[in-house]
Amino acid sequence: MSRLLIVKTGDSYPDIARDHGDFETLFQQVLAGSPTAPSVRVFDATRATALPRLDDVDGLLITGSHAMVSHAEPWSEALKPWLVEARDRNIAMLGVCYGHQLMASAFGGASDFHPAGRESGTREVTLTEAGQQDPLLGSLPGTFRAHLSHAQTVIRAPAGACVLATNGHDPHQALRHGPRQWSVQFHPEFTEAVMRAYLGHQRDALRDQGEAAERLIADVGGTPEATGLLTRFALLAASQQAVASLS
Template identity: 60%
Template sequence: MTSLVIIKTGDAFPEVVDQHGDFEQLFIEQLSAVLPAHLSLAIWDARLTSTPPANVAGAVITGSHSMVSNKEPWSEALKPWLQQALAEDIPLLGVCYGHQLMAAALGGISDYHPAGRESGTRRVQLTRAGQQDPLFSQLPESFPAHLTHAQSVMKLPTNTTVLAHNSHDAHQALRYGPRQWSVQFHPEFTPPVMHAYIERQRAALRDQGEDPEELLVAVTDTPDASSLLRRFLAFV
């Protein structure tokens, strides 16, 4: 049997892990109920081994509290695999750190955003290309999504299509090939997980002039963003 591999690139905060599960568990909860019979789910912790599981049919790359620009050895070791996956048309979906790492692996630049951190439930807008994209076209033109990131894709790789943006980040969603996408937002997050991240970041958010209480009140369900995970399975 072939596997949809969840490439683990980091751990969530301890209180998130205790109450809601680690990053990979959040993906498993979204995907397991709708997983096709021909697929199984496998976890590849890229921090522990550079060897992927056998029979990879597709991959989702998780978020992380690491920074792509730090070029940690395990992170750099993933880049050639991502390049090869694109060349072989293996379906990919990068999320947050996975989004930034895919862009960096394929010739772009990911680094700290000059406007600072983006956290909370924010609206994301599809581009014209996004409205015509096979994965994104069923989404409304504007939809809420959960976000928490200090780095962004600052320079696009060549031959990359921007599918979504917002006022903070011009590169909220990208397509690199026929079945290779990435998103800056977190389709796997639930409102309680988003709340926990804002609570943990209170001081940093205040320091950049944001009101954590307003961000907490604004957290809402994000069914359109979450639906991307289920729709991605159709391409695997």
């Protein structure tokens, strides 16, 4: 049984948290169906006064957030050397959205606002050749649908990072940063209802960049392959499986 720590990096909209669950709850709901039945704890990085010890952790799940990595908030900056230590210990990691951007920034890349604007809705993501061979993402079809909601992005991947998935909006939809350290821009934890609720909140921002929220809401669909990454990650964290190289 893997011992997973969810690193909570922010709060969802109050109505979404009330009706569907906050970021950490969405992860917990998916992981509850894992065949490994992982032990899951939550660490709220935005409110903590000290970082947790890594000795009794097999895997880290870093959530999304409404914060921006480039704003370099003190609690966020404090996570960076801790994530580097976790990577150096080869602790399994999966960063999602903000977590994806934070890991890239912590490991020597850069995250900032996407020059083409926001990417929201259920969109197609395509695996690279390396992604097709990856222990985590390789079980997915070559092209799959995933829920997305982000204004910032990884604008420069860290040296040595391997690009595992991409699409027309974002060349860094998934990265591997080490033998057991992954990050994804999309939200495997989102349900269809959560994705629709986010699009409802983003109507004005989407309209300002020439997109209609109602069309995107109508196009929201299931993302079972993307969601399955969370239980797959729990299995890999439990097995201590490593990738031989970053080829």
